[in-house]
Amino acid sequence: MEPGNGTVASERARDRNGDRRNDDDREQGGGDAPAGVAGDAAHADSLTKGDRTNLFRYMAMMRSAEERGITLYRQGKIPGSFYDGCGQEAISVGSSFVLGPRDRMCILHRDLGAHFVRGLTPDRYLANYMGRSGGVTGGRDGNLHFGARELGCVGMVSMLPDMALVANGMAQAFKLRGEPRVAMTYFGEGSTANGQWHEAMNYAGIFGLPVVFILENNGFAYSTPNELEFVVDPVERAQTYGFPGVLVDGNDVEAVFEASRVAADRARAGDGPTLIECRTMRMHGHGAHDDMRYVPKELFEKWAERDPIELYRERLIAEHGFARDELDAIRVEVKAYVDECAKRALESPMPDPATATDGVFADELTPLGDGRAPWSNWAEQAQQAEAA
C-alpha cells in the first residue's frame, strides 16, 4: 500500500507493519507492542500528578470491579455469562480521560474504565450484571450493554460495530450545530471485518465528522485470531477513508491518552475523525465460559508481563516521583470502595415482573446529560472561562 499523507504515528504504523511482514511475524494482539507515539514529551505538559493518580485509580477500579464481578458470577449471582476487559484497562481509561463534560460516548464491553471515568459508580455496574433494579438498565439488558444517559453515554448492542454508526450521528449533530464537541466510540478488531465498519469509516470520512474511533486489537474475536480477521492491519485502512490512523501500545495508558488527546483536539478543530488502534491482549476468555484453549501459551505469558496497571505503577515510580506505598494504598482503597459498592448492588432488589412490558415506547424526549471530566484541563478551562 502506498503511503498517504498520514500522521507521524500512522507512518510508524506502516513501518511497523512493513517490518512485521519482512519478518513474517504475524503474532497475535500487540505481539511486539509499538514503541510509544509521537509526543511523549507533550503529554508531560498535559497531565498533572493528580491526573496520573486518577489514571491509575480508574484502571485499578476497573480491575477490582471486574474481579468482584467474576466472584459474583462464580457464586451464581450473575445470570448468563460474564465478560470483562482484563488487560485492556489502559485503553478505556486513557481514551475517555481526554473528554470534556459535553462530549459523548458509546462504550463497549471491554471498556468499563470509560464508564467510571465518566462518573458511573461500580454498584450500578455490578447491579446491572446481576439483573437488579439498581443496574443502569434496571434489568432490561445485562453485561456492559448500558450507557448512563445522565452521563452522556449511549448503551451498546451486541451487533458490532453498530455503535460506530451511532457515534457518527452524534458527531454529525455537533458539526451541524457548530459545537466543538467530540463523539468517541470503541470496537474490537473483530468488528473491522463487518460491512458496517466500512460504512462507518466511509461516512465519517466523507462528512469530516468530529469522532474518535478507538480500535482495540486484543488479538482475538472470541477465538478467531488476527490472521483470519484481515490481511492488512485495519489501522492502515484509515488513510483510504481520508483520515489518520494511529497505532499505539494499548497497554500504555499515557500513550493511549496522548493519541486520544490529539485526535479529540483534531475533531474539535473541525479536522475530522481519527482511528486509533490500541494493540493489546485479551487476558481472559471472551466470556467466563471460555477456557481460551486456542491462545498459545507463550503469547499469553508474554502479555502477562505487560500488565497495564503494573506497567503504569513502575513508570509512575520511576519517572514521576510516586512512592510505591502511595500506589499500593490507592489499590487498597479502591478495593474497599468496590466491596462497599458490591454490597449496595446486592441489596438492590430484582425488578418487578409486572414492569416487564413497560417502556417499549417513549412518551417524551430524553436529552442526554453531561459526563464527568476528571482531566485537570477541564477544570482549568472552566476556571479561565469564569475569570473571563
Place this chain on the structure above:
Amino acid sequence: MAELTYLEAISDSLREEMRRDETVLCIGEDIGAFGGAFKITDGFLEEFGGDRVVDTPLAENAIIGAAVGAAIEGMKPVCEMQFADFISCGFDQLVNVAGRMHYRQGLAVPIVVRLPSGGGFSGGPFHSQNPEAWFLQSPGLKVVAPATAADAKGLLTAAIRDPNPVCYLEHKGLYRYIKGEVPEGEHVVELGKARIARAGEEMTVIAYGSAVHLALDAAEQLEEDIEVIDLRSLCPLDTEAILASARKTGKVLVAHEATQSCGVAAEVAALVASEAFEDLDAPVRRLTAADVPIPFSPPLEQAVLPQLEDMKEACRELLAY
C-alpha cells in the same frame, strides 16, 4: 384547504416541519441536488442547505445509524430509503439499535424512516415490496401507512413529532394517482387512530395504503352497503375501531398489498376472531398478495398483487353469507 397529490402532501409536511423546527433534518440517498428519486425533497437543498438535507453514500445502515445518533443528540432526523426494499440493508440499525433503545436504555430515538413501498408498475422483486410486517415483529417501532393525501401529511407530521422510531410507508402507486383536500399549515393525524373511509352496515373491509382504494372502488362498483376502515396506523393498532366495525357488520374482510403469511391481515383476523367471535356472521377472510416475491412482468405481477376484481369477488363471497 388545497388540493394536493399524495406526494405533494408528503413534501408539504416535511417542508413545514423543517421550517417550524430547526432540529428536523432529512438524510438519504440522492435527496439533495436531485431532490430524491421521487422528488419528495425537490427544492429542499436550496431552502435548507446541505447540513439539513444530507445526501449520503449508498449505505443504509450508516443512514439509520447516523439518524439514531443525531436523534439522541437532540435532532429529529427523517431518513429516506430510496425504496422500502432497501431497508433490508439498514435493518440492523433500525431493529437492534433504534427499536430496542428506549426499552433497554430509557433513551428516546425520535427518527422517521420514510419507505416508498408497493408495486403495480413492474418494479420487480426489489422495488415493489411492502415490508411492514417485518417491523411489526420488532417491538419498539411504530408503523404507519397513509392512504390519502391528507393523511400522508398528517401522519408524517405526527411521526416527526413522535419521540419514537416511526416507519412511514408511502405507497409509490398513490404518489401521483391520489389527490385530495389537504389542510394548509399545521395538520396532525394522531398515530394509532383508524378512520372510517366509507360507512356501511353489511360488511367491513379493513385495509390500509393502496388496498383502501381497492376497497372503496369495489364498494362503489358493487353498490353494496360496505364499510371501509382505513387503519392508517399499524402500530399502534386501533383495535377499538376494528372491533366496533366487526361487531356492527358481522362480516370482515382484511385486505392489504403485502404478502399473506403472518401479515397485518393475520393479526387483525386473529383479533376479530378472538374478541368479536359472538358477533360474526361469516368467517374472517383475507385478500393479500400471494406469498411470492413480486414478479416483474405485468401479467405475473397482476396475478400476484390483489386487483379490483379480486376485491369485488371477495366482497361478494362474504356478502353472500
